[in-house]
């Protein structure tokens with residue numbers, strides 16, 4: 001039988017006590033957020049008649065999610081990370097800040113500490129027989145359209161098995177394979193010599209895929225390359241571009257695809273002279289337009305736990 005208890009004094013007092021709302025001690029913002037989220041959960045239990053069995057299944061799921069270390073992956077898969085981007089886009093619009101390369105999600109697989117190279121970096125450190133050579137290049141410009149010197153372009157992407165270095169369960173990659181950082185010169189140009197990535201999926205037996213299975217969703221991403229661009233005088237850009245032609249481009253489980261982030265893939269020759277593994281190679285031009293600081297500050301810098309390594 002359905003009962004409604006959420007609005008009772010007893011439950012409202014319980015919520016306030018649990019969050020220590022107005023309790024004097026603790027962090028007021030944290031109390032406010034916990035009170036709201038817990039209240040939304042309690043209300044959902046009431047509204048949907050969520051059973052004790054279902055609640056405990058959820059609690060145990062959180063334990064498993066933590067054991068698997070997949071909470072950030074789930075955040076991407078449930079659209080939470082995309083939602084934060086939608087909000088930041090709306091905040092930009094509200095202050096009249098438009099233009100610039102669109103942001104998209106960072107995902108959980110960045111590793112800080114890649115050595116910074118001037119202008120160009122060759123980042124295919126480990127052999128990968130199934131991946132062809134790829135050159136990624138472009139120009140970083142500011143809001144005035146002029147090249148930006150001393151911007152640092154970082155990229156990271158998967159190998160031909162869909163694994164990222166540092167997180168590769170096969171152990172086939174060293175820490176900064178297919179990851180790099182390039183500082184632009186006066187011409188604003190950067191270049192990475194690397195290998196073509198493929199798309200990948202969530203760990204098939206992990207808790208993210210388990211939840212997606214329950215929703216009848218797949219956990220796959222199209223092939224893509226992650227990009228950070230930092231410059232002292234501009235806002236940091238967090239974005240990705242997709243590899244043109246991937247069938248999942250518009251069916252990304254993490255909702256990262258944007259129309260402006262699908263550059264053309266161009267077939268080229270002359271790779272041998274560039275030190276690539278084959279003479280025929282693919283080339284992608286990905287130009288980056290940075291946005292201005294807002295009142296002298298990067299108003300949308302995102303702090304989150306990130307992996308780090310040293311060379």
Ligand SMILES: [Fe+2]
Pocket residue numbers: 107109224226
């Ligand atoms: Fe990725």
